[in-house]
Amino acid sequence: MTSLDGPYHNLSVVEVIEETSDSKSFVFAVPDELVERFSYRSGQFLTFRVEVDGHRIVRCYSLASAPNIDSRLKVTVKRVVDGRASNWMNDEVSSGVTLEVMPPAGHFCLRDRETPIVLFGGGSGITPIISIIKTALETTSRSIFLLYANRNDQSIIFKDELSALLSRYPDRLEIVHRLDDVHGFVDSGLVIQHVGPRADADFYICGPGPFMDVVENGLSTLDVTSEQIFIERFESPDASAEAGPVDTSAGTLITIKLDGSETNVEIGEGETILAAARRAGLEAPFACEEAYCGCCMAKVVEGDVDMLMNDGGIDQRQIDEGWVLTCQGIVKGNVRIEYPD
């Protein structure tokens, strides 16, 4: 598949690393012609389209590798109970398998500052965080503090890699491991205690929802501005969430082609294409719904669509080819949309 056919490219898995009993890392070879498109910043993620039980699903996985430090791209996938993609990746993907992948995206990245970096990682939330740590250690002189929460000692992903970094940078890196079975859950008091005098830091938070809430609550009591806080949410918005009533009386009808089937969907005034598709019961792909992941991209083959915003989820070349982010797509009259085959 070339970039003109759609946003996905084929990448081969060249190595699978068993990280813990419920997580594996997947290392990819990037062919020469795609090296530029797959260049990335620490903290970004890749979007995968996989087929599980006959259904195509799209999922994002953060890069745990760091550009110019690790020679290959690596993502780490932790099993989610009853989760479709995460278990399929862990069970079925071995070296030699080819996967459909979108180029890197995301804003959970380092910015140019000299202040300390304080990171809060929980479980698989360590993946973008370790990438940021490696790059910050290598390319800046900033001091780095990581609070890393896990259920127990066996579930610590990248334990050895983190301790190797500690040995290499003992004066700049500090890591506190918190284990639920030994120390209990992290609370706001602990967050405040560890931030200590570093209220001027940049803060990076990635982990389970309740963990991130606790960290945010702790930071909210300190003299920390929202510009200092970077958050990566792994949980997609609830696809089954009830959409509010939508007035479709204006009568605009759009045609959506997804997984080979066409469906006519009534779309309300100001409603996005994605929202209308989901309201109609279609399993249209999406993740961030904030115009930066690119998961929900589809091609406009007839009619006109405006995007409310584009936060890097789609590039100009794709826009010129007719692609839109459906989470931001507002139709201007009847249109026909096709999701990538």
Ligand SMILES: Cc1cc2nc3c(=O)[nH]c(=O)nc-3n(C[C@H](O)[C@H](O)[C@H](O)COP(=O)(O)OP(=O)(O)OC[C@H]3O[C@@H](n4cnc5c(N)ncnc54)[C@H](O)[C@@H]3O)c2cc1C
């Ligand atoms: C930017 C970003 C980066 C990410 N990076 C990583 C990463 O580095 N590593 C990582 O492991 N994960 C990461 N994730 C999370 C990942 O994308 C997936 O969300 C995760 O792997 C779960 O997907 P799944 O298909 O296995 O689970 P799903 O099948 O989507 O299920 C998720 C949960 O919903 C429940 N569920 C599923 N179907 C239904 C249903 N019909 N009704 C009710 N409940 C249901 C399941 O029981 C499960 O608990 C990231 C997410 C984002 C948005």
